[in-house]
Amino acid sequence: MKSVSIVTVNFNQPKVTEDLLRSLDEVNTYPNLEIIVVDNGSKPNPVPEWIPRYPGVKFVRSEKNTGFAGGNNIGIQHATGEYLFLINNDTEVTAELIGKLVATMDANPKIGMISPKIHYFDQPGMLQYTGYTPMNYYTARNACIGQFEQDRGQYDSLSGVTGYAHGAAMMIRREALEKAGVMAENYFLYYEELDWCERIRKAGYEIHVDLSALIYHKESVAVGKRSALKEFFMNRNRILFIRKNGSAGQFFIFCCYFMLAVVPRNLIQYIKNKEYSFIPVFLEAITWHFTNKADSDNLGYPLTR
Template structure:
């Protein structure tokens, strides 16, 4: 059977060093029929010149704005769709891949067309025998996200196919057939929870979301995000509210809103600068973005 065409998408923002290391690992893949597209999300450093120097023939899309995780990835997904790729593999630039990871994911996708999103086991950079996640679940009543097999030894998931609610955006394989039906990654979040909603919509369309645990990548973790102080915390809490507001049922919301109100009250009364959480939640309710200037 002819190998299906895969577009590997890597998003860079002010972090060319990690992107170069990611690309080096991609170049060791045992799967042959792939093409790598790097999107630079309007970096303010010398990322583009570094990437072009290291990889003169690199397929590089330079975004005119930093529109966030979904916006940047969607630029490449749209190109891949125009060029009729069979799959897109979205890969964080701070990920190092095992040579056979893509073969594992594509083989499963070919044999199981009902699988809408397929991910590998994601292991920790400091000790790659420990699992960061093998898929995740979401409780829409309390907004609780649980990373499956987190901190467990990778041996516990060998040979397993793990159903889940979503695959982390660090590495996910999605068929173009699914994208044609469901659409692109939602761009309302800027950072965090966009892959949660995308996976939810794909499941609602009748597809499965699974982790193929024999496939492996190693994740350094949020190097680009941490360049801006407070960014990660802000979007994690703000976007949780947006996610529930957009996707929860009435019953979910009747539980969730009182829960975050009590959480905000307790945090405000017991934590240093604890009232910041109420501001995060309020921005989620009103759809405001404290970091709107990052889109420039």
């Protein structure tokens, strides 16, 4: 039986993280687990209170918020499992989730990373994810298959190779991790798992989805439905993903598309919705690319804003 390291990151959501730990203890049936919780600079620090309450859990504290990729990378450094299962702290597991993913990985050594089916926690039965379509490198657009639909099993036959894993729940083979490396931390939030999937593919592995396995996701608990933080990183990282993974020709065409279609559309939407504060944030997301290399560790966003 393969050893599995669960890695999750907490940032100012102790109750949400505790709900996940409870589900891993009370619902999960897979026995060979190592659970690692990374606290990503929360204030106040919940780790001293957690340590005596959860003696079987490994807690790691970062004194600053290192983002989604940075927090998970810290956890990865402490993981010893043959498979690593990175799950958002705002998820709750189902009984056979981990066992099914392990069995699928065991059966196919070509799988470098795999995600389960995801339902919205607050609306059980509503799909969030059953896989992704491939990325269009000229528009940086792809689709999350099945999102917002009632789950009637209509996509279950899609189990197998998919465009991308979902950042809320992705199990990676240690050998694939060692070849592809950890997530790029300069994304901070959003698109880092898509970039990671591309590097895993380049390392010779496949990205799969197993729709017999299910996890529940409390979408946007940490960041919120719409925020300046989200607007900045969603737009900056959309451009960054194509810079890093597309050809020069693809990036040029994408830039034309972005400036001619996306910029006017977004500005009109901000004005229409009276979200005037998002306009300078959106422009910052674009101009970051004029002054920073693709691998720059300058986030470009003051997290104290």
